[in-house]
Amino acid sequence: MCQLLALNCKNPTDATFSFSGFTQRAGITDHHADGWGIAFFEGSDQDRGLRHFIDHLPASQSPVAELLRRYPIKSRNILAHIRKATQGDVLLENCHPFVRELWGRYWVFAHNGNLADYHPKLHGVYRPVGDTDSERAFCWIMQELAKSHASVPSVHELTLTLRELVPTIARFGNFNFLLSNGQALWTHASNQLCYLERKHPFTSARLRDQDVRIDFADHTTPDDRVAVVVTAPLTVDEAWITFAPGELATFVDGERVY
């Protein structure tokens, strides 16, 4: 199994605090050491650009991960993954998150779980590069979204389409995932995913995996709002909400919508 982390923010926010705690689970506080990855949407006001970092080294040892724990990259949508291989070898091409382009936007996907004997019919242009169940699921979602809409639809329409598509994959096994195109964050929980929303008045929090405390009030303005989605709570003193099995959620501007 793997672990997932995502931030959806009203204003560009850096993930150094969360990513630092999260990557301790890649060999120090937990055993998810078969590669890692993180993607940051940024660029113009529309967040069309994407930085994508992956590495087959454990995130607790990777020099690139070490840089990202120190270097604050501000983004409204950040998706990260630490891998414990189930299907597919420990190779760069099997590291999440995966990226594809659709309708002139990049799409980013990361998965935690295991889809048994999942081999969807991929007749479109989206083909897996590696050999994981996760990338096959992502390619199938991209293929079906491309068939469902001629150009980029509203976040609400995309949510409705995903509500139709996701259950057909989730019956193959645990399908906890993160998906974003820079406009919204979609998450799905099968058995293990939780979230919280941080907003004014901000409090302080201590990481569960590292002896680090932060007072968010020192790093925010009253206008800020951040939703954090993660496999297991990142902090010990905040109220994390566990998703129900089968729950598909949409986050925009740091809060859950619909």
Add this chain to the structure above:
Amino acid sequence: MCQLLALNCKNPTDATFSFSGFTQRAGITDHHADGWGIAFFEGSDQDRGLRHFIDHLPASQSPVAELLRRYPIKSRNILAHIRKATQGDVLLENCHPFVRELWGRYWVFAHNGNLADYHPKLHGVYRPVGDTDSERAFCWIMQELAKSHASVPSVHELTLTLRELVPTIARFGNFNFLLSNGQALWTHASNQLCYLERKHPFTSARLRDQDVRIDFADHTTPDDRVAVVVTAPLTVDEAWITFAPGELATFVDGERVY
């Protein structure tokens, strides 16, 4: 105008020496300071995996570029770009190299030049995310390759297809480019691109843009072979060969083929 750098190698090789000299041109020895990017194919024996780093900061100042000048990532196909914006703002989504997936392989493209009034008919699934002539040209090449072959063809067949496609773009302006899918490096020169092949017996060389000398014999085995393609010679004491206008070249295992 921008500058291009690529390495095609028989055995996985790091680009720290070349990348270090090259990125001096992003604000120190030259003025290509509107963003940069680099991509490294690696992963399994088949080089299907891809690391892709882009940044809108000047490569001479970017913390990510600074890491890559120090951290040796070994790869058989490396493509880099420093940008001097002509079309498209200084934004992350306009940084080269661009990446798309086709036939279950990642494809990487970087361009130097300017294509005037180039707006190809993009009726397939490959759409530009940013607003550069370069990304439009890449999307058109991907679309036409996808139409020409049902699955990944041989390097020789791909070369023949590219020889048909490229002139239809090159008549719009200067179209110096680098393209790779991890199996080969294709380059095209309109007005400014040169290359060399380093092989046994290896000699030493000094960077043109930085007071750094390297003796390649200290870092290689007799079995190694590396082709370097760059906009302007990287070293002062090696014999760089300038491509003729309109020349499309293919490199495999560190040497020019066909």
